[in-house]
Amino acid sequence: MESIKGALERIVGPEWVSDDPVILLAYGRDITSLSTAIGGGFIPQRMPEFVVLPENTEQVSKIIRLANNHKIPIVPGTTAANVSSTSIPTQGGIRIDFKRMNKVLEIDEVDMRAKIQPCVTYAMLQSEAHKRGLQTFITAAPFTGTPVGNSIFCGIGRNQNQIGMAFQQIICVEMVLADGTVVRTGPNSDFLAKGAYFWHGPGPDLTYFPMYVHGGFGVVTEMDWKLHRFPEERQTMHIFFQNLGEVVGAHNELARSELPKGLAIAPAPYYGQRYADNWEAIERCVRAWPKYVLALNLEGTKRQVAYEKTVVEKVIKKYNGRLLDKLPSEAQERYLFTEDGATRGDYCAGTTCAWAVGATRQTGYFAIVGISEIQEITELYVEWSQKVDPEYTKGRGRWWLPIYIYTFNWGHCAYVELMNFSKPNPTKLQDFQEHVVRGGAAARACLNRGAYSLPLMVRDDGRIGSRMGVYYEKLREIKEIVDPNNILNPGMMLP
């Protein structure tokens, strides 16, 4: 009988398959396994048994069919700029490395969309979009992330108040199911309509089938992705507030105005950390900066942006905000640099700086909340942090990053990233997670086995599952139907 390796080699060619332990070693870890500071990380390193680099969808289909026949797990991954452990195998198996599928296949300037392969990065797509007077959704993740991977995971970004999150940029996908079947969704589901621009296929749309399950329902091999017009004018504004009620008040009013393209609240020290590259600089930022920063960006014609700015300024005044025209000097250079890169890299670099300099993400929690709940959730988190983590109140080092809020969908909801940088204590974190959910956050993150969530969100004892009731059970049933052998990234979505 032909070995699995031999069969894989027959599909993709021998040079694109490896079971060498030294090669596999580099596929077993991301930031969650051991993060930037010494005390970090809680996802152990786990290696696949094979790594394979397919060149096209047909090869992916054959690989998955082979895996299904032999009940071998499949773990897909793109550029490895992964911060969420979703490409770290839980049970060995075959890691599909998509690096050879890295083409922007088509850009339709009229319909403003791109057809991309899994390993096209945001920077790659943006560089092509720019040439055509267009731009893509800008992720807050590193620019080396991919629209395919980022949208399947979560994907938040700078313009999401008006254009939505990463997954809302998807028009349709091509995916390979567990039995190797290739399914095309949306307009591409009908070969006669191929290339048309409509939102869904016949009946319930399957486009979002692979979303948030990290390859658990199907492996995406192509994606049609929205592009947007590159604005004539773009301005980013940073406004400082000393009071939580005021920053939330200003935020909510601006969210309801539906003017800013992007809108976010962060504790100012966190924001400062994005632009500081060493501890001393961070400390200076913390001392110099007020408590909260409201960041927003305006885009459009020059006239439009000028008008919107006057509206924003009125709101700032009403809520005692201070428009930042000059950052503390130590942050200035970095700020300008990031601002300059805003059209392509955006604050992805800033994010990465923050992660790198600001020690590690010990753990964290993503939640989607209503706009009206932002203040409540923030207070809840601060209260909890102070309760379980005395270091938090010291305002030093790794305990500086308690919360980050992005607003999206025209101010209808907010993505809240709660981060705890103290030593992880699973019991306390579990309590906190439930505390926050009771406080009003949606349970979306419960499906997310991402970096910060696994010990919190999906537990083998089914604690979370039982809380989610029927929804969770239906997902499990769907998984059993579409992937009866549980080969597609097993353990990633459902325990």
Next chain:
Amino acid sequence: MFRLEKVLEAFEKLPAEDVEWLKKTIYCMKCGFCRFVWAENTPSAEYAYQCPAGEHWKFEPYYASGKMEICRELLLGNLDYTDKVMEILYTCTTCGNCKENCNRAVKASPMDVIQEMRRRAFAAGKVFPSHRRLIEGLKNYGNPWFQPKAAREKWVKEMKEKGIKNANKEKVKVLYYVGCTAGVDPTMRRVAVATSKVLLAAGVDFGILGSEEVCCGSIYRRIGDEGTFRELAEKNIKRFNELGVDTIVTACAGCARTIMTEYPELADTYGEIKPRVVHVVQFVNELIKDKKLEIKKENNIHVTYHDPCHIGRHVGIYEPPREVINAIPGVKLTEMARNRDFSFCCGAGGGFRTQYLDVALETAIKRVKEAEETGADYMISTCPFCYQNLSLGIQESKSRLQFRDLTEVLAEVV
């Protein structure tokens, strides 16, 4: 299997120096900056990538962040210098893109970690036969090219120009440090000849060390032979200071990087280099600006400039060569998609070409294709090693491009 607890244990046991290297491997957060052109500088989807080795092999360990995994396991003692590990450590041109981009955010300096692990591999007696030959070349001939010492003077005799002094015997203001490649490789002597012509045209009082010139040691450091590198550095630093020259000029990017940035790291042991050290493009640029070097002719050619990694990312010399090119009437310069600090490596550096000639050539061909897209007729650079590899790339890809060292272009118009 790696676990956090093991790292923490290791921190207790490891020497302080090892802890510092280990920390760097841990700082690597898999952001992937190391393998790409920086976000806002990405010229296109095609030219978004930067790592020559990664782009050939494509498996994770061939990129810097993957190599950091291997390096960490080596430091923890979980891996030995097996053939595969050696392959991974040495499939790197040390072009410095990973370090440059990493240091914009994470500051894990992957190239330095790779370099350190090469040093340890070498110390453990693991050396590729091809690299051992480089060492044999030095022992037997005083250069890695297996050419007799006397070959270092051959180009002077062929040149038949008067005015090039013997710095060993005569007091000169400027030492032209030729370097092994331009000095002894028969195909690269043209760089030494052109450089001398330009210096002579400017009336520079300069000399060379000829057969007494000692290799800068760059290649030995790249392949991990730190002992040989230091030995050569010590000799050179001592000699440079004895000469009493004001300035040391070199037309070799590798020598420039080594003498300008790596010898000073050894100052505590071997002392500082007293003379100013510059690459010839910097020196010539100054001469032109000071009106000491007159450009006498037009040259109606269309060129593109390839930034050598050694004086580009490693030293930061980006504008002087462009200023020199633009100072020549008639020359039209068109930049490649990836230029300056995002220039794509030619594939020759770090002992890579010696061990992986086919991949080095493949990399050169990629760069030649990028150069062709500018519409230029000439590809210009300032490094004999890039010259060798890119010329081969032009030849193998049957490109219409012609390769020239910038000094050659200059020598025709001064």
